[in-house]
Amino acid sequence: MVAKRIIPCLDVKDGRVVKGVNFINLIDAGSAVELAKRYSDEGADELVFLDITASVEKRKTLLELVKKIAKAIRIPFTVGGGISELTDIEKLLKAGADKVSLNTSIVKNPNLITKAARQFGSQAVVAAIDVNIVNNVYKVFIKGGREETELEGLSWCKKVEELGAGEILLTSMNKDGTKDGYDVDFLSELNELVRIPVIASGGAGSKEHFLEAFSKASVDACLAASLFHFDILKIKDLKEFLLANGIVVRL
Amino acid sequence: MISIIDYGAGNVASVANALETLNEPFVISSNEVEICRADKIIFPGVGEASFAIKQLHMLNLFSMMRMIGKPLLGICLGMQLLCDSSKEGNVSCLGIFPTTGEKFDETKTKVPHMGWNNVNQTKESKLFNGITNEEYFYFAHSFYVPVNNYTIATAENGIDFSAALEKENFYGVQFHPEKSGEAGLKLLENFITLC
Numbered sequence: 177m178v179a180k181r182i183i184p185c186l187d188v189k190d191g192r193v194v195k196g197v198n199f200i201n202l203i204d205a206g207s208a209v210e211l212a213k214r215y216s217d218e219g220a221d222e223l224v225f226l227d228i229t230a231s232v233e234k235r236k237t238l239l240e241l242v243k244k245i246a247k248a249i250r251i252p253f254t255v256g257g258g259i260s261e262l263t264d265i266e267k268l269l270k271a272g273a274d275k276v277s278l279n280t281s282i283v284k285n286p287n288l289i290t291k292a293a294r295q296f297g298s299q300a301v302v303a304a305i306d307v308n309i310v311n312n313v314y315k316v317f318i319k320g321g322r323e324e325t326e327l328e329g330l331s332w333c334k335k336v337e338e339l340g341a342g343e344i345l346l347t348s349m350n351k352d353g354t355k356d357g358y359d360v361d362f363l364s365e366l367n368e369l370v371r372i373p374v375i376a377s378g379g380a381g382s383k384e385h386f387l388e389a390f391s392k393a394s395v396d397a398c399l400a401a402s403l404f405h406f407d408i409l410k411i412k413d414l415k416e417f418l419l420a421n422g423i424v425v426r427l
Numbered sequence: 428m429i430s431i432i433d434y435g436a437g438n439v440a441s442v443a444n445a446l447e448t449l450n451e452p453f454v455i456s457s458n459e460v461e462i463c464r465a466d467k468i469i470f471p472g473v474g475e476a477s478f479a480i481k482q483l484h485m486l487n488l489f490s491m492m493r494m495i496g497k498p499l500l501g502i503c504l505g506m507q508l509l510c511d512s513s514k515e516g517n518v519s520c521l522g523i524f525p526t527t528g529e530k531f532d533e534t535k536t537k538v539p540h541m542g543w544n545n546v547n548q549t550k551e552s553k554l555f556n557g558i559t560n561e562e563y564f565y566f567a568h569s570f571y572v573p574v575n576n577y578t579i580a581t582a583e584n585g586i587d588f589s590a591a592l593e594k595e596n597f598y599g600v601q602f603h604p605e606k607s608g609e610a611g612l613k614l615l616e617n618f619i620t621l622c
Contacts, residue, residue, distance in 0.1 A: 177583055178544045179563065216608075221543055247444050252565055252606045269473075272440040274567070274606065297474040297504075299539045299567040342539050342569075371533045373541045396537065426543040426563040 179426045180390050180418070181221035181397035182411055183375060184404045186211055188257075189228050191241050193405065206405070209244050215404065216249040218411045221426060223249070224277065224345070224399060227257030228320065235264065239271050246272025254302055254345075260285070265292050269300060277302040277345055280318040283325055283332075286339055293340030301343075302375075303336035305329070307362070308349035314362060321349050329362070330369055337370045344370060345399065348378035355381025355403075363393035375399050383409065383417045390423045429453040429619060430465035432492075434482040438605070442471045442502070445605040449616055457486050467497060467619060471605075472504030476528065476570070477516025479508055493521055498596050498622045506592060506599030507572060515570045523597045524577050528570045536585030539569045546590045546602065550579040553621040554591060554598055554614060562610045564590070564602035572601065598622060 186193045188208050212223055225245070227238050242255055255268050256277030265276050282289050282303060292301045306317045307329040314329030333344055346366060348359035358376045367374050373396035376389045380400040389395050403409045415425045429446060433439050433455045446453045453469075456462050470492070472479060483489045492499065501509045508520045513528035520528075531538045543563040548555050564582075571588035574581055580591035582601070592599040598618060604611035 178540060178542045178566070181542050243440075246440055247447070250445065250448070250606060250608050250611060252567070252603070269438070270440060272438075272444060274438070274441070294475065295478075298569065299541060300473065342567075343541060371537055372539070373537050396542065 177424055178396075179221070179424050181375075182219075182386070182414060182425070183222045183224055183397050183399040184211075184215045184220050184411070185224040185226065185377065185399045185401045187226050187228055187401065188241065191237060194228070208241060209248050211405070212245050212253070213248045215411065216251050219415060219427065220251065220411055221397070222251060223253040225253060225255045226277070227255065229257075235267075239267055242268055242271040242273050256302070256304055260288070262288070262291055262295065265296060265300075269296055275300045275302050275343070277304040279304040279306065282336065283316065283318050283327065286335065289336055289339040289341050293342065298340050298342035301341050302345050303333075303341035303343070304345040304347070305333060305336070306347045306349050317349060330365060333366055334369055337372050341372060343373045343375060345375040345377060351379030352377075354379055357381065357385040358389040358393065358395075358398070360388055360393045363389060363395050367394050373397065383414050386414060387418060387421050387423065390418065391421070428465045429467050429469060430462045431455045431469045431471065432462060432488065433457045434479065434486055434488065438471055438473050438603070441603070441605040442469055445612060445615055449612060449619070451619055457488070459487055459491050462488070463491065463495065465497070467622070468495070468499040469618075470499060470501045470505040470508070472502060472506075472508060473567075474504060475516060476504060476507060476513040476520070477518040479504060480518050480520060483508075489521070493523070496596055498598065498618065500618050500622075501597070501599040502605070503568060503601060503603055506601055507570060509592070509597055509599050510572055513570060524572070524575065524592050524594060524599070526573055526575045528572055530570050532585060539567060540571070540584040541567050543607075544582045544584065544602075546580050546582050548580045550593075552579040552591070552593050554593065554600075554617050555580065556617045556621055558610055558613055558617075564600075564604065564607040564611060566602045568601060572599075
């Protein structure tokens with residue numbers, strides 16, 4: 177049986193890891209390659225790198241970083257942040273990334289999912305979807321959570337599955353940085369709706385929150401950032417706790 | 428010397444990184460002659476089967492791979508391409524293993540099968556020498572090879588499927604040893620030193 181995954185997420189700017197609380201107030205948490213290696217050694221199942229660099233030199237810096245990470249670790253990793261072209265995806269995968277996560281670009285150009293899945297396989301295409309509650313409705317946000325769209329959360333998730341995405345990385349902006357747990361209700365509904373793996377993101381503050389997301393919402397993977405970066409929670413301790421509570425994890 | 432076949436549909440960089448970690452000399456090549464010169468061949472693969480087979484034909488590698496008597500390891504899609512055919516794009520493949528790649532049933536399980544799964548070694552093989560039974564390896568695929576006479580290990584995702592195959596000089600693994608931590612490195616080392 178496939179194990180439930182624990183995925184540290186590293187927000188990267190100019191090769192360094194930063195993590196925002198509710199997407200603002202960035203605090204430096206270390207070198208991306210060093211942290212990647214540490215997490216790989218500590219038993220992370222995968223890593224996600226979100227590039228938030230805004231400069232023109234961005235692509236080149238990111239490709240160099242991806243090459244270094246691919247040399248340093250022997251577990252799969254996903255790269256996201258500002259990817260909008262098939263050629264960008266090809267370069268990142270060739271540099272050693274296993275998957276790319278697409279967010280703003282697929283809202284603007286949904287066909288990109290289909291084209292990327294056809295060329296690289298759907299297992300390489302992660303649809304990253306940021307949702308927040310607006311007037312009691314889950315709306316999809318783009319541009320790092322700064323811009324609201326007309327799209328409704330669940331229907332957009334279903335759409336990306338139909339278009340060929342291999343996985344959904346769902347970030348609940350209403351929970352992000354709060355440390356009071358994943359949005360279990362929304363994730364449960366999402367998990368009922370789609371047949372591709374779902375990664376939960378936003379709100380993790382304790383081991384119990386991971387257990388809740390796996391046991392109640394049946395998600396396939398849980399992502400967290402600052403909890404791991406600032407050593408509040410050790411991956412090994414978390415996995416032992418999950419295993420003791422009946423969740424299949426890789427130890 | 429190991430050659431890694433580069434046919435435009437493989438995660439070549441990751442396999443190369445793993446061999447670097449093992450200090451194994453290798454070449455990455457799409458050239459028939461260069462590939463033939465190597466002692467052992469690694470045939471990686473991600474992406475779509477019919478596109479990959481087309482690439483092999485265009486690079487004139489199809490017949491060579493069928494005929495070559497040297498140890499050859501197909502990884503992920505690479506393993507599926509060693510079978511008779513694949514339902515992914517309904518394509519005729521290399522025909523080493525007499526079976527067909529099927530798609531996982533979405534009504535029974537999540538597809539793609541993505542993540543770490545334990546691998547049950549069902550037959551003795553040098554490939555798994557020194558690797559604990561039920562060890563975790565990393566998988567990422569939507570199509571699978573049914574269990575058959577040449578299956579040496581299985582994994583479960585709704586149904587039991589072939590996690591590894593072996594027939595004469597041909598080996599295949601559905602998982603990604605290059606992405607499966609220490610156990611994956613050990614398997615690659617076994618292929619290089621024992622097979």
